[in-house]
Amino acid sequence: MVGWSADAFTNVTKVDKEGVAAKGVVHSKAKTCCGYPLSQTLGFKMTFYWLAIQKPSPGETEDTELYTMDGYFFGSFSKQYVRDLKMEGSGILADGRVVNWAGKCNYGVGTCFEELNVDKFPYGRGVGRRPLVPFRSIAVDPRIIPYDEPVYIPEIDGMVLPDGSIHDGCVRADDTGGWIKRRHVDFFVVTKQNYQFLLDQLWGLTRITPHIEDARCEYLRRPS
Numbered sequence: 001m002v003g004w005s006a007d008a009f010t011n012v013t014k015v016d017k018e019g020v021a022a023k024g025v026v027h028s029k030a031k032t033c034c035g036y037p038l039s040q041t042l043g044f045k046m047t048f049y050w051l052a053i054q055k056p057s058p059g060e061t062e063d064t065e066l067y068t069m070d071g072y073f074f075g076s077f078s079k080q081y082v083r084d085l086k087m088e089g090s091g092i093l094a095d096g097r098v099v100n101w102a103g104k105c106n107y108g109v110g111t112c113f114e115e116l117n118v119d120k121f122p123y124g125r126g127v128g129r130r131p132l133v134p135f136r137s138i139a140v141d142p143r144i145i146p147y148d149e150p151v152y153i154p155e156i157d158g159m160v161l162p163d164g165s166i167h168d169g170c171v172r173a174d175d176t177g178g179w180i181k182r183r184h185v186d187f188f189v190v191t192k193q194n195y196q197f198l199l200d201q202l203w204g205l206t207r208i209t210p211h212i213e214d215a216r217c218e219y220l221r222r223p224s
Contacts, residue, residue: 035152035214038144042207044183046155048195049139051124052084052091067107074099074113086111089177090124090132100125123190126175132188135167136220139175139186145210149173150217153185155208162197170217185210 038044054077056062064082066074075093077085085091086109089101098116105112116125123132126139127147138151145151150172157169171187180186185208189195 035211035217038210038212039183041209042155044185044208044210046153046206046208047184047186048189048198049088049177049186050189050191050195052081052088053191054081054092054094056094065108067105067112068114069102069105069112071105071107074115082109085113089175098122098124123188130174132174133172134188134190135161136171137174137188138171139177139180139188140173141180141182141184142173142176144182145173145185145212147173147176148222149212150214150220151185152211152214152217153208154211155205156187159198160201162194168216170214170220172217172220 056078060078062076062078064079065076066082066085068074081091085099086101091099093099096118098118098121099113100116100121102112102114104110121131123134126132126137127142130137130147140147150170153169153171155169156167156171159167159169161167175186175188177186189198
């Protein structure tokens with residue numbers, strides 16, 4: 001399979017109805033006309049996650065082995081990259097392959113990975129077969145927000161993205177994580193560079209007020 005160049009993921013910024021967006025808000029429109037909030041104002045914690053992009057450095061030791069769930073050798077990588085990959089769950093290897101967390105296993109570091117089809121999952125995979133969508137996918141605790149649920153976040157409505165486009169506040173529950181518990185939303189921003197760009201826009205915003213059943217975000221609902 002022909003992979004993607006890691007450089008192609010450095011400045012992902014498009015925004016469309018299925019999901020590509022880019023940088024930064026700061027001016028919440030606080031629209032609350034539709035749907036209903038899942039908590040009191042600013043009752044949820046918001047964090048960010050991105051792809052672990054491999055960029056080997058000269059002299060870096062790549063002696064940490066990863067395996068598939070079937071026990072097949074996947075490759076050797078630096079300890080730092082393996083830490084990043086385990087933390088983020090999805091990544092891009094230096095040769096362009098898209099890889100994803102597959103589950104705990106009895107091989108290597110105790111976590112196994114798999115190569116994804118880049119045509120179906122160019123930015124990695126969330127829960128099940130859900131592709132991660134830049135600036136649209138969020139990781140949630142499904143006990144609080146069901147998977148596939150469109151969510152309106154007023155605090156990021158109006159956010160200016162890296163390409164100058166504007167976010168409409170609509171995201172979707174596509175993913176989860178072991179440390180995503182209760183009232184916590186993790187926002188997928190593709191790259192660490194995009195995260196740093198957003199920090200300049202968000203002025204330290206770490207709390208949000210997610211709404212569900214908001215008509216303005218129904219376009220993100222997948223057909224049942």
